Amino acid sequence: MHETEGLVKVAETRGTIATERVAKRSITWSMTARADPQRPSEFESVLLAIAGHDLRQPLQVIQGAHDFLSLGVRTDSELRLLRSGQSAIDRLRDQLDELLAAMRLREHAEGMKLTPVPVGPIFRQACRENKILALRKGITLRIVETTATIHSNALLLSTILRNLISNAIKYTQPGGRILLGCRHVGQNIRIDVYDTGIGIAEDQMPRIFEAFTRLDPARRDGLGVGLFIVRQAVGLLGHRVDINSAPSQGSRFSILATKN
Secondary structure (H helix, E strand, O other): OEEOOEEEEEEEEOOEEEEEEEOOOEEEEEEOOOOOOOOOOHHHHHHHHHOOOOOHHHHHHHHHHHHHHOOOOOOHHHHHHHHHHHHHHHHHHHHHHHHHHHHHHHHHOOOOOOEEEEHHHHHHHHHHHHHHHHHHHOOEEEEOOOOOEEEEOHHHHHHHHHHHHHHHHHOOOOOOEEEEEEEEEOOEEEEEEEEOOOOOOHHHHHHOOOOOOOOOOOOOOOOOOHHHHHHHHHHHHOOEEEEEEEOOOEEEEEEEEEEO
16 A cells, blocks of 8 residues: 655654655555464574574673783773674674564464553554664664553563564664654544654565565674564454555564554
């Protein structure tokens, strides 16, 4: 489904989400994912193929060696090499955390129950977890406070929002903005993550939730499993995800859940 106008800029106005629109066409895409916790799927095969060995211990050894080598450093060239090494270690740690988060998500699916979940505290938690990353990149991250409550699972909903915000930061340039808020839509609450990032091309829409997919192939940060985790969590919860995006103008990722 196409819209003639696309989301470009977001702002917080009197406790609501305000948007500016331009003539450039945006693309809307929806998915209702249903995950089967009992069926072995690509989820296990993809993650277990990578996480088949204990990656955490070697990473700790590398970090310890790096810290030891940094003692007594004197020259600028040595400092540059150490900074480069630390950046690589941090990137590896982030990638490992992505894999472990996905595996914990799968484990949590067993015996999962839906309960009343206040959205406001989940918003604040997700923003706290991404605040430093946004500040480092020079991106403004805001939330619109809400008293809405949905029928969901707090852990999985937190996982969804954490990954959506992290993904928005990744594909938003310095000086950009990200806004998290929600709207009442009939019997549902629509949770929105707006960004002023690079947007998504129409031919990329159906595959962005696949494992190891990057909107920008040149990027090497992360494994490209953040939206894959979102797809699995949305499916386990029975929620719906909508995307509205215009290339080079920004995106809106929305999660639709039943009001409690």
